[in-house]
Amino acid sequence: MSYQWRTVFEYLPEFLDAMGLTLWITLQAFLLALVCGLVAALARNSRWVMFRLLAGAYVEVIRNTPVLLQIFVVFFALPSVGVRLDAVTAGVVAIGVNVGAYLCEVFRAGISSVARGQGEAAQVLGLSPRQTFASVIAPQALRNVYPATVNNLIQVLLGTSLLTAIAVPELTGVATVINARTLLFVQVFALTLLLYLILSNALSFAAGLLGRVMFKPALDQARPGLWPLRRTRPSAIPVEVSS
Amino acid sequence: MTATANGATIGSNVQLRAVTKAFGAVEVLKNIDLEVEDGEVVVLIGASGSGKSTLLRIMSGLETADSGQVFVGGIPMHEPKRAPEIRGHVGMVFQQFNLFPHLNAMGNVTLALRKVLKMSTNEAEAVALKALTRVGMQDRCENYPSQLSGGQQQRVAIARALAVNPRIMFFDEATSALDPELVGEVTSVMRSLATEGMTMVVVTHEMGFAQRTADRVVFMDDGVIAEQGTPEQVLQNPQHPRTQQFLARVFEA
Amino acid sequence: MNWQLIWISLPQLLRAFLLTLELAVVSIIGCTVIGLLVGGLRTVRLRIVAGLARAYVEVFRGSPLPITLLFVYFGAALYLGYSSNVFAAAAVGLSVYHGAYVAEIFRSGIQAVPSAQREAAQTLGLSAMQTFRFVVLPQTRRIVFPPLIGQFISLIKDTSIAFVIGLVELMKAGQAIVDRTAEPIPIYLTIAALYFVICYPLSLWVRRNERKIVPA
Numbered sequence: 175m176s177y178q179w180r181t182v183f184e185y186l187p188e189f190l191d192a193m194g195l196t197l198w199i200t201l202q203a204f205l206l207a208l209v210c211g212l213v214a215a216l217a218r219n220s221r222w223v224m225f226r227l228l229a230g231a232y233v234e235v236i237r238n239t240p241v242l243l244q245i246f247v248v249f250f251a252l253p254s255v256g257v258r259l260d261a262v263t264a265g266v267v268a269i270g271v272n273v274g275a276y277l278c279e280v281f282r283a284g285i286s287s288v289a290r291g292q293g294e295a296a297q298v299l300g301l302s303p304r305q306t307f308a309s310v311i312a313p314q315a316l317r318n319v320y321p322a323t324v325n326n327l328i329q330v331l332l333g334t335s336l337l338t339a340i341a342v343p344e345l346t347g348v349a350t351v352i353n354a355r356t357l358l359f360v361q362v363f364a365l366t367l368l369l370y371l372i373l374s375n376a377l378s379f380a381a382g383l384l385g386r387v388m389f390k391p392a393l394d395q396a397r398p399g400l401w402p403l404r405r406t407r408p409s410a411i412p413v414e415v416s417s
Numbered sequence: 418m419t420a421t422a423n424g425a426t427i428g429s430n431v432q433l434r435a436v437t438k439a440f441g442a443v444e445v446l447k448n449i450d451l452e453v454e455d456g457e458v459v460v461l462i463g464a465s466g467s468g469k470s471t472l473l474r475i476m477s478g479l480e481t482a483d484s485g486q487v488f489v490g491g492i493p494m495h496e497p498k499r500a501p502e503i504r505g506h507v508g509m510v511f512q513q514f515n516l517f518p519h520l521n522a523m524g525n526v527t528l529a530l531r532k533v534l535k536m537s538t539n540e541a542e543a544v545a546l547k548a549l550t551r552v553g554m555q556d557r558c559e560n561y562p563s564q565l566s567g568g569q570q571q572r573v574a575i576a577r578a579l580a581v582n583p584r585i586m587f588f589d590e591a592t593s594a595l596d597p598e599l600v601g602e603v604t605s606v607m608r609s610l611a612t613e614g615m616t617m618v619v620v621t622h623e624m625g626f627a628q629r630t631a632d633r634v635v636f637m638d639d640g641v642i643a644e645q646g647t648p649e650q651v652l653q654n655p656q657h658p659r660t661q662q663f664l665a666r667v668f669e670a
Numbered sequence: 671m672n673w674q675l676i677w678i679s680l681p682q683l684l685r686a687f688l689l690t691l692e693l694a695v696v697s698i699i700g701c702t703v704i705g706l707l708v709g710g711l712r713t714v715r716l717r718i719v720a721g722l723a724r725a726y727v728e729v730f731r732g733s734p735l736p737i738t739l740l741f742v743y744f745g746a747a748l749y750l751g752y753s754s755n756v757f758a759a760a761a762v763g764l765s766v767y768h769g770a771y772v773a774e775i776f777r778s779g780i781q782a783v784p785s786a787q788r789e790a791a792q793t794l795g796l797s798a799m800q801t802f803r804f805v806v807l808p809q810t811r812r813i814v815f816p817p818l819i820g821q822f823i824s825l826i827k828d829t830s831i832a833f834v835i836g837l838v839e840l841m842k843a844g845q846a847i848v849d850r851t852a853e854p855i856p857i858y859l860t861i862a863a864l865y866f867v868i869c870y871p872l873s874l875w876v877r878r879n880e881r882k883i884v885p886a
Binding site for chain 1: 729735828833866869
């Protein structure tokens with residue numbers, strides 16, 4: 175191994191710590207995103223106009239402005255209205271709220287993608303609307319949205335790298351510091367890239383395994399394969415829903 | 418009479434009086450009168466768009482009539498407050514099966530038994546097994562819909578409808594989505610139901626089924642009942658010119 | 671709160687916004703070219719080529735944009751000197767990164783056309799090129815455009831990430847004013863509004879034209 179690589183590998187403990195923080199932020203932010211997405215999806219289908227409007231505004235504003243701006247708003251602007259968050263918490267909040275807006279749309283589409291005949295069959299069988307939703311619509315919606323939801327988990331992971339802009343010592347932030355110290359940018363960023371690939375593939379892989387346990391019959395039997403990202407990742411082109 | 422979800426019972430006859438239905442500007446049903454008696458098998462035929470499926474959906478409570486009276490098993494379906502009483506007392510079999518893809522055959526059949534009739538899992542599975550046996554699917558309980566052929570799926574769908582012990586069964590083009598060689602296994606299940614005395618209203622393009630199984634054949638044309646009678650009367654000796662045209666086209670094909 | 675600040679700083683922000691738009695346009699062209707190329711290569715029969723194209727897509731879709739930008743920026747600095755063009759580095763980084771996503775969109779679009787269409791065209795006597803040109807591509811257009819525009823919206827917003835390599839685009843210009851004046855709210859609102867007026871109409875177009883779907 176060359177001298178340069180050895181120098182960079184001496185920083186491996188720092189890299190691993192940063193990786194841990196990245197993962198920790200990712201999981202917290204994703205949890206928040208799930209909650210935001212679910213609440214917003216319910217609000218957008220609510221009977222109350224006020225809820226629908228608020229949720230609609232949330233989704234549109236978040237989706238049409240940069241996440242970096244949202245991070246700055248939470249970290250630099252909220253203190254001027256009395257909400258002071260440390261950088262990690264601010265990052266979790268900003269990214270969670272951001273991805274929540276995308277998940278809201280995923281969840282809505284997931285529910286409306288369940289074929290209408292499913293609800294009709296349940297209705298004739300005598301299931302109440304609530305039972306129909308819980309036993310027939312929701313389980314299928316969950317299957318439908320699972321790949322897209324996992325995709326958003328990856329987006330959360332990739333989004334945490336922006337927290338370097340508010341000096342969170344996550345993977346990208348630590349990499350820039352070590353790069354400044356060693357000036358070995360090829361080695362530093364190659365290693366960082368590799369660590370991100372490990373993280374994103376590990377998360378997809380875990381989600382794929384979870385999906386396999388959770389869903390019977392198995393998700394996407396048509397596309398077996400060992401590449402975990404591909405298996406859980408939805409196609410770039412949305413699936414057309416038969417109506 | 419059968420004990421049901423809320424302990425109530427309903428009859429097994431259908432009465433339609435002056436039923437109309439429009440989708441936007443399109444009048445799908447124009448002043449329909451129809452009676453189906455206890456144990457009778459009525460087959461609705463007609464070109465697509467003639468209103469027969471809509472009529473079936475009104476009887477099963479999936480659509481409401483714009484005007485007129487609809488009594489199904491004695492329940493006035495035209496009264497919005499009372500229409501939901503029908504649920505769980507009639508069975509419906511759809512063209513696209515509409516099996517629940519996330520549940521296996523057993524799960525599909527037991528769902529309503531557990532959730533609506535509040536049976537225990539064991540009880541529900543015993544009832545479901547009987548229903549699945551009735552359609553010859555007792556060996557495929559663990560299979561998911563995606564693992565079954567179209568004919569098998571439709572038989573499970575029939576078992577699912579039968580398990581709640583309905584008083585009337587509605588079939589909406591139950592064999593139209595099937596490959597020709599799979600039609601027979603479904604129609605034979607339907608025929609055995611008919612011989613067991615089930616009240617059935619069947620929308621179908623299978624003239625053979627109508628011929629052999631129907632007590633009465635109803636020909637619908639452009640939202641009205643153009644002609645009805647025994648299979649011999651309507652299919653062999655149609656009086657109405659539209660019926661003659663329709664049958665000529667069907668048998669030509 | 672000093673709302674006057676919006677009017678005072680608006681010219682400065684608009685100048686930076688212009689740079690943001692320039693960066694976006696250049697990168698949109700860049701990533702479309704890369705996407706078409708890589709997406710096409712993925713369908714090539716030669717295993718190595720298709721494999722490389724796929725590795726490209728997987729690497730960039732599994733890693734964050736700042737890493738790509740930093741890589742390009744420091745690479746350019748090393749080989750071309752520190753006076754090298756930050757704008758060019760940002761444009762290259764954005765094009766290369768979003769190119770991977772665009773490649774997937776093109777590939778999926780081509781695959782979304784049923785193979786029966788190809789077979790039908792071939793039985794009519796059309797050559798492979800003609801089949802692609804007259805049968806597959808026209809059908810792809812309708813499927814590909816909404817997600818493609820969606821990707822462009824992401825790219826426009828992602829120009830703000832050029833912040834990390836010090837390009838004074840809208841975000842960086844705004845933050846400089848915030849640092850100077852300690853008035854974040856009016857400035858951030860202005861920045862948000864500027865991004866919003868560009869992205870929102872595009873989003874509306876995407877929503878109107880996308881298929882009824884579970885979005886990816």
